[in-house]
Amino acid sequence: xxxxxxxxxxxxxxxxxxxxxxxxxxxxxxxxxxxxxxxxxxxxxxxxxxxxxxxxxxxxxxxxxxxxxxxxxxxxxxxxxxxxxxxxxxxxxxxxxxxxxxxxxxxxxxxxxxxxxxxxxxxxxxxxxxxxxxxxxxxxxxxxxxxxxxxxxxxxxxxxxxxxxxxxxxxxxxxxxxxxxxxxxxxxxxxxxxxxxxxxxxxxxxxxxxxxxxxxxxxxxxxxxxxxxxxxxxxxxxxxxxxxxxxxxxxxxxxxxxxxxxxxxxxxxxxxxxxxxxxxxxxxxxxxxxxxxxxxxxxxxxxxxxxxxxxxxxxxxxxxxxxxxxxxxxxxxxxxxxxxxxxxxxxxxxxxxxxxxxxxxxxxxxxxxxxxxxxxxxxxxxxxxxxxxxxxxxxxxxxxxxxxxxxxxxxxxxxxxxxxxxxxxxxxxxxxxxxxxxxxxxxxxxxxxxxxxxxxxxxxxxxxxxxxxxxxxxxxxxxxxxxxxxxxxxxxxxxxxxxxxxxxxxxxxxxxxxxxxxxxxxxxxxxxxxxxxxxxxxxxxxxxxxxxxxxxxxxxxxxxxxxxxxxxxxxxxxxxxxxxxxxxxxxxxxxxxxxxxxxxxxxxxxxxxxxxxxxxxxxxx
Amino acid sequence: xxxxxxxxxxxxxxxxxxxxxxxxxxxxxxxxxxxxxxxxxxxxxxxxxxxxxxxxxxxxxxxxxxxxxxxxxxxxxxxxxxxxxxxxxxxxxxxxxxxxxxxxxxxxxxxxxxxxxxxxxxxxxxxxxxxxxxxxxxxxxxxxxxxxxxxxxxxxxxxxxxxxxxxxxxxxxxxxxxxxxxxxxxxxxxxxxxxxxxxxxxxxxxxxxxxxxxxxxx
Ligand code: HEM
Ligand SMILES: [Cu+2]
Numbered sequence: 001x002x003x004x005x006x007x008x009x010x011x012x013x014x015x016x017x018x019x020x021x022x023x024x025x026x027x028x029x030x031x032x033x034x035x036x037x038x039x040x041x042x043x044x045x046x047x048x049x050x051x052x053x054x055x056x057x058x059x060x061x062x063x064x065x066x067x068x069x070x071x072x073x074x075x076x077x078x079x080x081x082x083x084x085x086x087x088x089x090x091x092x093x094x095x096x097x098x099x100x101x102x103x104x105x106x107x108x109x110x111x112x113x114x115x116x117x118x119x120x121x122x123x124x125x126x127x128x129x130x131x132x133x134x135x136x137x138x139x140x141x142x143x144x145x146x147x148x149x150x151x152x153x154x155x156x157x158x159x160x161x162x163x164x165x166x167x168x169x170x171x172x173x174x175x176x177x178x179x180x181x182x183x184x185x186x187x188x189x190x191x192x193x194x195x196x197x198x199x200x201x202x203x204x205x206x207x208x209x210x211x212x213x214x215x216x217x218x219x220x221x222x223x224x225x226x227x228x229x230x231x232x233x234x235x236x237x238x239x240x241x242x243x244x245x246x247x248x249x250x251x252x253x254x255x256x257x258x259x260x261x262x263x264x265x266x267x268x269x270x271x272x273x274x275x276x277x278x279x280x281x282x283x284x285x286x287x288x289x290x291x292x293x294x295x296x297x298x299x300x301x302x303x304x305x306x307x308x309x310x311x312x313x314x315x316x317x318x319x320x321x322x323x324x325x326x327x328x329x330x331x332x333x334x335x336x337x338x339x340x341x342x343x344x345x346x347x348x349x350x351x352x353x354x355x356x357x358x359x360x361x362x363x364x365x366x367x368x369x370x371x372x373x374x375x376x377x378x379x380x381x382x383x384x385x386x387x388x389x390x391x392x393x394x395x396x397x398x399x400x401x402x403x404x405x406x407x408x409x410x411x412x413x414x415x416x417x418x419x420x421x422x423x424x425x426x427x428x429x430x431x432x433x434x435x436x437x438x439x440x441x442x443x444x445x446x447x448x449x450x451x452x453x454x455x456x457x458x459x460x461x462x463x464x465x466x467x468x469x470x471x472x473x474x475x476x477x478x479x480x481x482x483x484x485x486x487x488x489x490x491x492x493x494x495x496x497x498x499x500x501x502x503x504x505x506x507x508x509x510x511x512x513x514x515x516x517x518x519x520x521x522x523x524x525x526x527x528x529x530x531x532x533x534x535x536x537x538x539x540x541x542x543x544x545x546x547x548x549x550x551x552x553x554x555x556x557x558x559x560x561x562x563x564x565x566x567x568x569x570x571x572x573x574x575x576x577x578x579x580x581x582x583x584x585x586x587x588x589x590x591x592x593x594x595x596x597x598x599x600x601x602x603x604x605x606x607x608x609x610x611x612x613x614x615x616x617x618x619x620x621x
Numbered sequence: 622x623x624x625x626x627x628x629x630x631x632x633x634x635x636x637x638x639x640x641x642x643x644x645x646x647x648x649x650x651x652x653x654x655x656x657x658x659x660x661x662x663x664x665x666x667x668x669x670x671x672x673x674x675x676x677x678x679x680x681x682x683x684x685x686x687x688x689x690x691x692x693x694x695x696x697x698x699x700x701x702x703x704x705x706x707x708x709x710x711x712x713x714x715x716x717x718x719x720x721x722x723x724x725x726x727x728x729x730x731x732x733x734x735x736x737x738x739x740x741x742x743x744x745x746x747x748x749x750x751x752x753x754x755x756x757x758x759x760x761x762x763x764x765x766x767x768x769x770x771x772x773x774x775x776x777x778x779x780x781x782x783x784x785x786x787x788x789x790x791x792x793x794x795x796x797x798x799x800x801x802x803x804x805x806x807x808x809x810x811x812x813x814x815x816x817x818x819x820x821x822x823x824x825x826x827x828x829x830x831x832x833x834x835x836x837x838x839x
Contacts, residue, residue, distance in 0.1 A: 106641045175648045183635040183644060209648055213656035221663070221758070230747045230754035232663070238672040238751055247659055605785070 010610050011557045022557035024108035025516055029115050030094030031412065034405075036119055037087035038483075043126075044078035045479060047071045049472055056469040058457035068453035069136035070155075074126070076139030077159070080259065081166055082122045084397045088262035089114075091404050092177055092201045094412060098507035098514065099195045101186025101523050106179040108555040109603065110172050116565030117169025124569055125162025128155050135159035138451065140252065141222075143233035143244035148226045154576060157226060160219045161572040167212050167219075168568065174208030177201055186506075188525035192286070195505045195528075196279065199286050200265030203293045204258050210297070211254035218247035227575065242307060249300035257296045260360070260392060261289060263400020264331060267353045270407050271335055273503040274350035275342025278529060281334040288327035288334075295324045305373050306380045314373055321371035328364055332357065347501070348422030352403030355430055359395025363388055366441070381451075384444025390437045402429075402482070409486070410500050414512040415493030421485040425478055432474030439464045439471075504529035517552045556610035560603035567596030646796045650803045653766075657807050660762060664755035664815060671750040675743040677819040681735070688731035689812045692767075695724035696805045699798045709788040715778060718794075721801065722774040725767050732764050756815070763811060766804045773797050 011022045020028060051071050054062040063071070093111065097104055105111050128134045135155045137146050146156045181194070181202045194202075221232040222244070231237035233244055272279045279285065301309060301317040309317075335357055344350070366388040370376045379385055409417045444450075448461050455461055499508040506523065507514075508531055527533050570592030578585020635641060698720040705713030736757065739745040747757045777797060780786045786793055 107645070171652065175645055175652070178648050179641050179644050183637055183639065183641055185636040189636075209652040210655050213652050214659050217656060217659040217663075224747070224754070224758060228747060230758065231751050232754055232758075238667075238670045240666065240670065243663065243666070247663075250659070 010606065010612075011559065012610055012612060014557055019557070021562060022559055024104075024112050024555050024557055024561070026093045026097050026105050026108065026111060027412075027514065027516070027518075029111050030090045030092075032115055033086045033093060033118070034090035036115075036122075037083050037090060040078055040082035040086075040122060042479070044075050044083055045476060047075040047078065049476060051075065052469040052472040054453060055455075055465050057466065058455055058459070058462050060454060063453075065453040066133075066136065069138075069451070070129075070134040072451055073135045073138055073159075074129075077125070077135065077163075078122075079393065080139065080255070081163065082118075084259045084393065084401070085170065086118055087401045088204070088259075088397075089118075089173055091197070091262065091266070091401070091408065092173075092204075095408065095507055096177060096180060096198050096201050097184070098411075098510070098518060099198045099505055100181065100184060100189050101506055101519060101525060102180065102184040103518050103522075103552075104555060105176050106184055107176050108608070109558050109561050110176050112558070112561035113565055114169040114173035114176065116562050117172070117568065118166050120565050120569035121162045121165030121167075121169065121572075124165060124573060125158050128158035128162075131155075131158070140248055141219075141244075142248075143222055143225070144235055144239075144241060146222060146226075146244075147233050149234075154579060157223070157576055157579065160223045160226075161575060163219055164216065164223075165569050165572050167216055169565070170208055171212050174205045174212070177205040178209065181205070186519075186522050186525055189506075192283070193525055193528045195265075196268035196282070196285055196289075197262075197265035200261040200268075200289055203289050204261045207254045207258050207261075207293050207296065211251045211258070214247060215251035215255075218244060218251065221247075223575075227579065242304070245304050245307065246300070249303045250297070252303065253300045254293070254296045256392070257293055259397050260400075261293070263356060263360075263397050263404075264289065266400045266404040266407070267335065267356050268331075269503075269505065270349050270353045270403055271338045273407075273501050274345045274347055274353075275339045276345075276502075277338060277342035278504075278532075279334070280337035280340075281330075282528065284330055285334050288330045291327040292324060295320065295327070299324055302371060302376070305376045318371050318373050322368065325364065325368050325371070332361055332364075347406075348417065348419055348426060349403045349407035349501075351423065351426045352399050352406060355426065356396060356399040356403060359391055359399060359433065363391025363393075363395055366391065379444060381449055382444035383440040383448045383450055386450050387437050387440035387444060390440070394437070395433060399429075405486070407501070408507075409489065410493075410496030411507060411512045411514070413490050413493070414496055415489055415491075416496050416500060417485055417489040417493060421481060421488075425481040425485060428474060428481060429478035432471050432476075432478055435471030436468050436475055437471070439467050443468075499531065502535075504532040506530055517554050520552070553609045553613060555608045556613055558603070558606060560599045560606065564596055564599035564603065567592050567594075567599055571596060640792060642796055643792065643799070646799045650799065653803065654807075657759075657762075657810075660755075660759045661810065661814065664759050667751040667755050668819065671752045673750050675739075675745050675749070676752045677816075677823040679739050679743045679745055680816055680820045680823075681738070682816060682820055684731065685735070685812065685816055688728050688735075689808065691724050691731070692728045692805055692808055695721045695728070696802055698724060699801045703791065703794050703798050706786070706788060706791040706794045711781065711787075714794070715781060718774055718778045718781075722771050722778070725771040725774070725801075729764060729767055729771070732760065759815070760811065763804070763807060766807070770797070770801050770804055773800070 011018060014022050020032065023029060023032075048071075050063060051068060054060055054068055093105070096102075125135070131154060133153045133155045135141070135158060137151060137156060137159075141156070141159060144150065181198060185191075185194070221230070224230040225232050225234065231239055233239050233241075235241055268279055268285055299317060299320045301313060302321045305314055305317075366384070370379055370385070370388065379388075406417055406422055409415070443461055443464050446459075446461060448455065448459070455465075496512045498511055500512075501508070506525065509523065510519065523530070571589055574585050574589035574592055576585075577588050637644075698717045702714050702717035702721055705711070705715075705717055739753075739757075745753045745757075747754050774797060777786050777794060
């Protein structure tokens with residue numbers, strides 16, 4: 001049987017690259033997510049710089065209009081699905097089990113599958129660059145524009161299939177973290193003792209499992225229209241031109257909370273540490289997060305105020321949108337109150353957390369402005385909106401994720417990042433960010449539409465656009481500093497020790513980097529701030545009982561998640577081949593389908609802990 | 622904070638006492654409901670929008686009532702299969718698992734019959750009109766769910782002959798059962814909301830469709 005084929009024998013103790021490729025360890029998977037997200041961040045950033053070069057002056061011809069369309073589409077899609085979401089997943093993976101006192105996530109192999117699907121789906125979509133045309137219809141891909149009548153090339157198919165593959169991975173991750181957080185907590189780690197980051201992960205995971213099926217339906221119907229001639233988005237067959245917009249934004253608005261809530265959790269964990277004070281209003285922050293997520297499913301049509309939905313629908317969505325600002329404001333006030341009266345240390349993570357609060361607040365304010373319908377009618381599709389979503393996505397999500405990188409880097413690598421370089425990074429990025437995106441508000445109000453590839457010299461936009469372009473390059477410089485700091489610190493940074501920041505949560509109770517089994521013995525938790533209470537009461541932690549490492553069985557590495565992800569991605573790819581060449585596509589589909597099926601079966605009948613390991617350990621006892 | 626050393630059994634205990642995989646299935650079903658939701662909604666939104674027939678006049682309610690009954694009975698068989706394995710009665714488990722899968726296959730047979738009938742008798746395919754697109758996509762996805770369930774059930778049955786499914790892991794069967802019942806419930810919704818409601822007053826709407834067609838000059 002196949003078990004005897006050497007290559008398919010279960011990897012027990014792989015080393016080097018194989019240890020990463022076959023890993024099911026949440027910490028390694030977290031690192032893989034983080035590195036991939038950073039690589040895509042560079043790619044998406046280069047796409048942004050190309051756009052900014054083209055717009056630096058009036059009537060430039062750096063790239064063609066067609067290329068510009070591909071740039072903004074792939075930039076937006078990349079930043080959302082291949083940068084912010086996986087970067088969030090990187091921290092979910094690394095931290096959540098540590099924060100709740102678990103040895104791993106509930107389904108380690110499923111976790112590996114999620115990562116590979118994300119990676120392969122992203123590659124599949126970007127592969128379209130080599131076919132001559134990348135997707136060029138904007139990241140929200142409005143049908144009927146994306147139907148085959150108006151988008152004949154295969155670029156839209158790449159977009160759909162790439163997103164579909166990634167979406168399956170995201171869903172799997174959503175399930176995994178819901179179950180992990182509900183079910184894998186250490187004794188005493190009640191829900192209301194969990195760190196806020198873990199709470200926000202839980203909420204985001206719920207958003208994922210309820211919102212992603214909707215985009216799955218939307219893009220599946222589009223794919224059917226394009227490949228099999230159905231009529232879902234075909235106006236000439238009587239289809240409703242707004243169907244796509246509704247389906248997309250029912251997913252799309254919860255999606256923006258999927259993008260921002262992780263950073264809100266990050267900041268809620270960082271502020272208390274550097275204010276030397278417990279989080280103000282823990283319960284309200286948790287509840288506000290839950291309320292935001294819940295209301296987030298009822299505001300989608302604020303993206304559609306200009307399509308003419310009628311007065312009642314428009315008013316209802318406007319009111320709901322304003323209402324959602326309330327829990328958001330609650331969070332901001334809680335953060336401010338957390339710092340109030342604390343002894344604040346301005347370490348780099350804290351600086352980025354403060355950057356997050358201020359910039360996110362600005363983005364939130366322009367967001368509330370859009371909720372006022374007459375105002376939105378002016379803003380829609382102008383640079384004002386571009387300014388808004390960059391304040392929340394970059395100023396919010398990316399600043400939060402950067403804060404997280406500085407904060408948890410010592411835990412992940414065992415070494416501190418350089419504080420001085422970190423402060424330089426922060427200063428450049430903060431200035432560059434505001435230079436890039438603040439003037440966009442003015443451009444928008446002056447009527448500059450978004451998604452135009454050039455403009456006439458007499459519009460009065462030239463000077464401001466030049467400033468914006470300079471700002472973009474300043475941001476690029478700050479990212480270079482960031483990268484340098486990470487690479488350098490990983491090699492020569494100061495050793496971090498267990499708890500370099502004097503933080504309160506469980507992940508800081510173990511050595512950095514943590515053992516592959518996380519906790520030699522599972523802790524019992526007695527409060528929201530286990531480490532601070534120990535310190536305050538001068539409780540000596542009870543001496544660690546001697547634990548024989550070999551008695552801890554961690555799940556064994558496995559090939560099947562990788563091979564299953566590969567099979568699924570190739571099945572998606574075979575549809576593209578099929579469009580060009582029926583026989584070739586069918587052959588490829590059959591072969592890759594078989595690979596996927598075999599992987600599923602082998603996975604199901606493979607025990608989580610390899611028999612050899614379990615037996616070996618049993619013999620040991 | 623205090624450290625405790627947990628016994629190996631305790632390591633598999635969960636915070637809620639519920640099994641991880643069972644919880645996973647519940648989460649998946651919640652998510653899957655959000656998959657069928659938009660498909661059903663799309664169909665309902667487009668119910669009166671097709672600009673040419675055929676529409677719900679193709680439904681053969683008596684035949685679909687029978688197939689619905691078959692699927693309902695398969696849920697009963699599933700319950701008995703689970704009861705069998707939980708009591709360690711392998712014969713009972715195997716018989717009723719086979720019955721469940723067979724009834725599922727009969728249901729799929731009905732669906733194939735229905736789809737061919739639509740195509741040959743009325744010329745209705747997914748390309749014909751909005752009704753064809755939404756109805757066939759929705760019920761097609763439902764049929765795909767049933768097919769996955771059937772394969773899963775046969776796999777369980779065969780695995781039981783290889784000694785891999787026994788009383789101790791009746792949970793494997795329970796989880797498959799959750800899935801099966803869910804797929805069944807979705808069908809009840811489809812049958813009620815799409816077949817019964819759709820077939821009601823369909824003659825008039827065929828006329829409306831003809832008007833719309835005339836209006837377009839087609
Ligand atoms: C160097 C930093 C960045 C620059 C200079 C930049 C610039 C731009 C520009 C010029 C556009 C096109 C606007 C238009 O013509 O409509 C755009 C769109 C967009 N950006 Fe960025 N961006 C940056 C970072 C980010 C980040 C970090 C995110 C997300 C976290 C992001 C998300 C988006 C989205 C969602 C769109 C809309 C894409 C679309 O129109 O389909 N951007 N950006
Ligand atoms: Cu929104």
